[in-house]
Amino acid sequence: MTRGRALRCLLAGALLSPLATLPLLHGAAAAGLLALAPVLVVVATLLVGRYPGARALEALAMRSRRRPAVGRLRACRRLDGPTVPRGGLLVAASLAGRGPPSVGPLLT
Amino acid sequence: MSTAFHRTVRRAVPAALAASALFPASASAHGLVGRTDLPIPDWMFAWGAAIVLIASFVALGTLWPRPRLQRHRVRPLFTVPGFVEPLCGLIGVAAFAVVVSCAFAGSTIALANLAPTVIYVHFWVAIPLLSVLFGNVFRLFNPWRAAYRGLTAVLFRLAPSLDAAPLRYPAWLGRWPAVAGLVGFGWLELVYVDRDVPATLGALALAYAFVQLVGMSLFGEETWSERGDAFGVYFGLAARLSVWERRGRQLCRRPLLSGVPDLDMVPGTVALLCTIIGTTTFDGASNGALWTEVAPHVQTFLTDRGLSLTVAGELTFSLGLALCIGVVAGFYRLGIAGMRSVDPRRDPGELARSFAHTLTPIALAYVLAHYFSLLVFQGQAIVYLISDPLGTGANLFGTANTQVDYTLISTRAIWYVQVAALIAGHVAGLVLAHDRALEVFRSDQRVAVRSQYWMLTVMVGFTCLGLWLLSAVNA
Numbered sequence: 235m236t237r238g239r240a241l242r243c244l245l246a247g248a249l250l251s252p253l254a255t256l257p258l259l260h261g262a263a264a265a266g267l268l269a270l271a272p273v274l275v276v277v278a279t280l281l282v283g284r285y286p287g288a289r290a291l292e293a294l295a296m297r298s299r300r301r302p303a304v305g306r307l308r309a310c311r312r313l314d315g316p317t318v319p320r321g322g323l324l325v326a327a328s329l330a331g332r333g334p335p336s337v338g339p340l341l342t
Numbered sequence: 343m344s345t346a347f348h349r350t351v352r353r354a355v356p357a358a359l360a361a362s363a364l365f366p367a368s369a370s371a372h373g374l375v376g377r378t379d380l381p382i383p384d385w386m387f388a389w390g391a392a393i394v395l396i397a398s399f400v401a402l403g404t405l406w407p408r409p410r411l412q413r414h415r416v417r418p419l420f421t422v423p424g425f426v427e428p429l430c431g432l433i434g435v436a437a438f439a440v441v442v443s444c445a446f447a448g449s450t451i452a453l454a455n456l457a458p459t460v461i462y463v464h465f466w467v468a469i470p471l472l473s474v475l476f477g478n479v480f481r482l483f484n485p486w487r488a489a490y491r492g493l494t495a496v497l498f499r500l501a502p503s504l505d506a507a508p509l510r511y512p513a514w515l516g517r518w519p520a521v522a523g524l525v526g527f528g529w530l531e532l533v534y535v536d537r538d539v540p541a542t543l544g545a546l547a548l549a550y551a552f553v554q555l556v557g558m559s560l561f562g563e564e565t566w567s568e569r570g571d572a573f574g575v576y577f578g579l580a581a582r583l584s585v586w587e588r589r590g591r592q593l594c595r596r597p598l599l600s601g602v603p604d605l606d607m608v609p610g611t612v613a614l615l616c617t618i619i620g621t622t623t624f625d626g627a628s629n630g631a632l633w634t635e636v637a638p639h640v641q642t643f644l645t646d647r648g649l650s651l652t653v654a655g656e657l658t659f660s661l662g663l664a665l666c667i668g669v670v671a672g673f674y675r676l677g678i679a680g681m682r683s684v685d686p687r688r689d690p691g692e693l694a695r696s697f698a699h700t701l702t703p704i705a706l707a708y709v710l711a712h713y714f715s716l717l718v719f720q721g722q723a724i725v726y727l728i729s730d731p732l733g734t735g736a737n738l739f740g741t742a743n744t745q746v747d748y749t750l751i752s753t754r755a756i757w758y759v760q761v762a763a764l765i766a767g768h769v770a771g772l773v774l775a776h777d778r779a780l781e782v783f784r785s786d787q788r789v790a791v792r793s794q795y796w797m798l799t800v801m802v803g804f805t806c807l808g809l810w811l812l813s814a815v816n817a
Binding site for chain 1: 383403631632674790795799811
């Protein structure tokens with residue numbers, strides 16, 4: 235154990251030590267200590283270098299990063315199948331099938 | 343005169359209750375009295391809040407894989423007509439003039455005079471909350487800006503060669519003038535013995551307006567308003583939480599919370615946010631059992647050294663205020679140091695600046711949670727004060743006989759609003775921190791996740807502290 239880590243463990247122990255006095259406390263002091271207990275526990279855990287659930291979170295985050303967004307998935311699916319022209323697309327397709335009207339006589 | 347006296351006496355009972363909410367030196371500032379019917383003990387709310395934050399942290403880690411708030415698009419809605427800004431400025435100047443006049447010419451009884459209630463309740467508490475809801479409303483009504491614009495419009499017409507900003511604003515000064523202003527106001531509200539003397543408030547308001555006019559004329563209106571005007575800067579910060587944004591004369595809508603990451607991290611910004619949270623923290627702590635037990639000892643120690651009782655009291659409270667701001671800043675720095683332990687190559691100052699904007703919703707959550715009861719109860723006083731602003735027995739609008747309705751909202755409902763505000767503010771802080779971490783630690787997912795454990799600690803810490811303070815005040 236390095237010196238820095240030992241110091242951090244000592245600090246974590248010091249942070250948690252007031253919680254040991256809880257059974258002896260009453261009234262406002264006990265309520266105050268109980269209210270601050272969550273932060274003492276979280277800080278102490280991190281000070282000793284523990285990140286509970288970090289690996290699971292990293293894996294989940296990586297998976298959701300790789301997974302394409304729902305909108306993009308739908309777009310891909312639309313492109314996969316044959317497209318039947320309908321509505322505006324039908325008009326566009328029929329216009330695309332023939333050339334533009336001649337404007338030669340008008341220009342001359 | 344006699345009518346005025348009787349009216350004052352008639353108001354005395356509710357006013358005494360309101361006084362406890364308005365002036366922190368009294369027994370239970372912003373007091374919720376008798377909140378003893380909660381289904382679970384107070385400390386369990388802190389545990390519940392911590393669980394909500396941890397659940398939010400996990401949800402963010404899994405469902406928010408890319409930064410979404412760092413670059414955003416606004417949706418223009420409509421153009422604000424040109425006459426709105428001068429009109430609002432005129433209203434702001436008129437309101438300022440009325441408040442200052444009342445402070446000097448009105449009753450010396452704080453609760454019978456319009457000025458203290460408007461300054462401590464409507465200006466200090468209501469405007470930040472309105473800014474969250476409706477955007478930067480204060481910018482429209484800012485009396486100092488409006489007065490400066492009016493004066494310069496005349497001056498530039500007379501002497502067109504005048505320079506609008508003769509001095510360049512020093513970059514190192516950043517938002518430090520605003521920090522000084524907010525510490526000053528916090529000191530006035532929580533420490534100064536004569537804080538409720540209307541004439542003192544009026545004189546200080548005039549002095550503040552004078553400093554603003556000098557600042558704007560030296561460094562330019564925009565620069566000074568965004569750096570040196572303590573209230574403008576504070577209300578502007580609150581407005582960043584709003585979905586409304588003004589770009590020129592265009593009113594736009596932006597995604598929720600997306601205005602906060604844009605905050606430019608000039609020097610003093612971290613200190614500014616810590617000051618807002620620290621001041622509110624001291625307001626709560628100074629009414630708690632711990633402070634009321636410790637403060638007399640410090641005061642006695644100082645009086646034994648030859649200081650007068652008043653000076654010793656003010657010095658004790660000044661130390662408490664400084665300590666609270668220091669504790670808040672220290673706790674934030676602890677979180678930053680923890681983040682740096684995950685990636686030691688990072689500069690701590692740079693990290694502190696990168697994540698400082700996450701304190702914005704926390705600051706506002708503290709303000710809402712702490713002052714909600716004050717706003718709901720003492721805020722009603724405006725109805726009778728507007729009819730009798732000087733406390734002379736006038737009845738200008740026929741509302742002088744109304745009273746504060748203490749049954750408007752139950753103490754239990756107030757407690758739930760406070761808890762909800764604190765949790766929502768801290769979840770918002772967590773969202774902002776997570777989004778920024780994805781941007782800052784883009785290359786390393788492991789570091790991004792682990793760094794956020796430290797921000798989670800900061801958020802849980804501030805939530806538990808906030809709830810503990812509220813429960814201590816309300817006990």
